[in-house]
Amino acid sequence: MENNFNEQDSLKLINEMITQARNNFRKGAGNSFILWGYTIAILGMLNFILLHIIEPAYCTNYVWLMTIPVFIGNYWYESKRAKQAAVTTHLDKVVTTIWLGFFISNLVFIGSIFFIAINWKTYIPYLFITPIIMIMVGLALFITAKVYRFKPYFYGACIFWLGAVLCIVQYSWVESIDLEFIILSVSMILGFVIPGHILNRKAESNV
Numbered sequence: 001m002e003n004n005f006n007e008q009d010s011l012k013l014i015n016e017m018i019t020q021a022r023n024n025f026r027k028g029a030g031n032s033f034i035l036w037g038y039t040i041a042i043l044g045m046l047n048f049i050l051l052h053i054i055e056p057a058y059c060t061n062y063v064w065l066m067t068i069p070v071f072i073g074n075y076w077y078e079s080k081r082a083k084q085a086a087v088t089t090h091l092d093k094v095v096t097t098i099w100l101g102f103f104i105s106n107l108v109f110i111g112s113i114f115f116i117a118i119n120w121k122t123y124i125p126y127l128f129i130t131p132i133i134m135i136m137v138g139l140a141l142f143i144t145a146k147v148y149r150f151k152p153y154f155y156g157a158c159i160f161w162l163g164a165v166l167c168i169v170q171y172s173w174v175e176s177i178d179l180e181f182i183i184l185s186v187s188m189i190l191g192f193v194i195p196g197h198i199l200n201r202k203a204e205s206n207v
Contacts, residue, residue: 028205030196032074037192039070044185051178071103080146097143104138127171130180133163134187141191152198156191163187 043063050060078096111128117125138160145153167180 021110030199032078033192033199034195035070035074038195039067041185041188041193042066044181044188048178048181048185051181054141091147098140098143098147102136105136109133109136111186125176130162130184131167134160134167134184138164150195150199150202152195157188158193159191163191 010113043066046063050063051057054060082092082096109132113125113129117123119187138157140161141157145151145157163183163186166183170176170179194206
């Protein structure tokens with residue numbers, strides 16, 4: 001039998017496989033987004049409340065240490081789930097690398113901010129933590145949206161970029177830092193939790 005599978009057919013097959021990978025998600029694919037969405041939203045609200053209760057105010061920053069066990073637990077869960085998966089696509093690996101790079105960048109950035117603030121003995125660098133992290137979240141979400149062609153992530157990226165702008169605006173107009181935690185919490189619900197649930201429903205429909 002003559003083989004009619006030429007170069008164009010090969011390229012077509014590859015494109016179809018990429019499209020299928022982008023449109024088919026593993027069950028529970030949005031769990032990490034939901035977990036982090038609720039975690040940061042709750043910690044943001046807790047930080048907002050503690051700012052009005054505890055003195056000195058910088059002590060309230062310790063609530064964010066709770067993200068460490070969440071990261072460890074989520075990393076262990078995702079690693080175990082990846083090993084059990086029948087197929088791990090190249091796109092999945094790319095997205096995992098994006099968010100790992102985001103986490104490392106956050107550590108370096110926050111460490112640098114604290115180093116500068118402590119050595120210069122000024123609180124001003126702290127003002128940049130939340131908006132810049134939100135900008136980086138928006139960037140990671142934007143790339144993830146383009147990789148997976150998943151519009152809710154794109155909308156989530158826009159929400160975080162808008163949230164970063166609102167944080168800067170409220171510094172100028174309200175001259176307070178506590179409202180940034182409300183903005184962050186709302187952004188996490190709209191930009192992480194809701195897209196995460198949408199992604200899980202999409203994954204369930206593909207099972």
